[in-house]
Amino acid sequence: APLPARLCWDRAPSALQPAGCRSWRYQQKRFSSVVVAMAMDLAANTRVGFIGAGQMAEAIARGLDRSGLVPADRMYASDVNVSRTQVFESLGTSICSSNSKLAENSNVLILAVKPQAAEKVVTEMRPSLSKDHLLVSIAAGIPIKKLQVWAGDARIVRVMPNVNCLVGETAAGMSLGKTATPADSDLVATMFGSLGKIHVVDERLLNAVTGVSGSGPAYIFMAIEALADGGVASGLTRDVAMSLAAQTVLGSAKMVLESKKHPGELKDMVTSPAGTTIAGVRELEERGFRSALINAVLAGTKRGEELAGN
Numbered sequence: 001a002p003l004p005a006r007l008c009w010d011r012a013p014s015a016l017q018p019a020g021c022r023s024w025r026y027q028q029k030r031f032s033s034v035v036v037a038m039a040m041d042l043a044a045n046t047r048v049g050f051i052g053a054g055q056m057a058e059a060i061a062r063g064l065d066r067s068g069l070v071p072a073d074r075m076y077a078s079d080v081n082v083s084r085t086q087v088f089e090s091l092g093t094s095i096c097s098s099n100s101k102l103a104e105n106s107n108v109l110i111l112a113v114k115p116q117a118a119e120k121v122v123t124e125m126r127p128s129l130s131k132d133h134l135l136v137s138i139a140a141g142i143p144i145k146k147l148q149v150w151a152g153d154a155r156i157v158r159v160m161p162n163v164n165c166l167v168g169e170t171a172a173g174m175s176l177g178k179t180a181t182p183a184d185s186d187l188v189a190t191m192f193g194s195l196g197k198i199h200v201v202d203e204r205l206l207n208a209v210t211g212v213s214g215s216g217p218a219y220i221f222m223a224i225e226a227l228a229d230g231g232v233a234s235g236l237t238r239d240v241a242m243s244l245a246a247q248t249v250l251g252s253a254k255m256v257l258e259s260k261k262h263p264g265e266l267k268d269m270v271t272s273p274a275g276t277t278i279a280g281v282r283e284l285e286e287r288g289f290r291s292a293l294i295n296a297v298l299a300g301t302k303r304g305e306e307l308a309g310n
């Protein structure tokens with residue numbers, strides 16, 4: 001089967017890029033073949049089941065289908081809310097009448113219910129779970145140790161993605177449970193690598209990932225909305241202001257990722273002496289713009305730690 005268009009080396013998950021290992025060219029060759037093999041394996045053997053068919057499950061399912069890595073007809077979903085299963089049905093995904101039936105049909109299960117529901121849901125599924133299941137939890141805060149107790153023999157991987165899975169531009173972190181294998185790591189990294197970028201992190205840092213990139217899209221959406229409001233206040237139409245604001249965020253992110261320059265240096269490139277930008281920067285500094293973002297990330301991290309205790 002041909003490789004999905006988006007599954008190329010520059011999208012290969014960073015999890016597959018060990019630091020300081022041989023030459024770049026060697027890695028490129030090695031990981032291209034790993035990614036090809038992984039993609040073929042995924043297409044042939046993986047049946048992804050979504051426990052909970054809410055916003056994130058939909059973003060991941062649509063993203064996987066769009067990337068070509070796991071087509072909708074190899075996905076399954078279950079949810080207590082019929083309107084959500086209808087959304088998945090319209091994607092071409094099979095619907096299971098219970099989470100246990102989902103486990104019968106899928107070998108990779110994505111736990112996509114709210115953290116507060118995780119214990120009940122996983123504990124109820126336990127009799128249907130075996131060591132042949134890989135349980136990928138995206139629930140904020142819930143530690144692998146707890147998931148392992150609730151899930152019994154299933155192998156566990158914890159991932160913190162974000163809603164941008166939907167457009168193939170997620171930023172995610174992942175950590176492995178004790179019984180998860182290197183093949184599980186490659187599989188999850190390949191799946192989420194096809195939806196954007198994923199980094200392997202120590203589990204204790206997953207709440208920090210949540211604070212930066214799990215919740216981050218909300219902060220950026222607010223920033224886009226506010227930039228557009230500013231444009232409207234200055235006389236632009238809503239459509240033009242929104243397009244300018246969103247494209248500015250997209251381009252600025254690309255500048256950071258592609259130029260490899262420090263964002264402070266890029267900011268200085270925009271800021272003319274006695275110009276317009278420094279007038280705006282001064283206003284942002286006076287109102288604690290950077291401090292507000294730092295505190296937002298810390299608040300999200302702390303909330304993740306609190307959810308761990310639920």
Ligand SMILES: NC(=O)C1=CN([C@@H]2O[C@H](COP(=O)(O)OP(=O)(O)OC[C@H]3O[C@@H](n4cnc5c(N)ncnc54)[C@H](OP(=O)(O)O)[C@@H]3O)[C@@H](O)[C@H]2O)C=CC1
Nearest residue numbers: 052054055056079080081112113114115138139140161163
């Ligand atoms: N939203 C985001 O941007 C991100 C979310 N996450 C994590 O993803 C998880 C899902 O979040 P999100 O998609 O926003 O939540 P949603 O509420 O949109 O989705 C959860 C779905 O699970 C359903 N559900 C509840 N109980 C059960 C059950 N027993 N069996 C099957 N389904 C059930 C819910 O139904 P009902 O509504 O009727 O209860 C709901 O449709 C959370 O744990 C969150 O921490 C991670 C990264 C980003």
Ligand SMILES: O=C(O)[C@@H]1CCC=N1
Nearest residue numbers: 140162210214215216
């Ligand atoms: O708000 C939340 O709790 C979830 C986790 C990360 C993004 N949304």
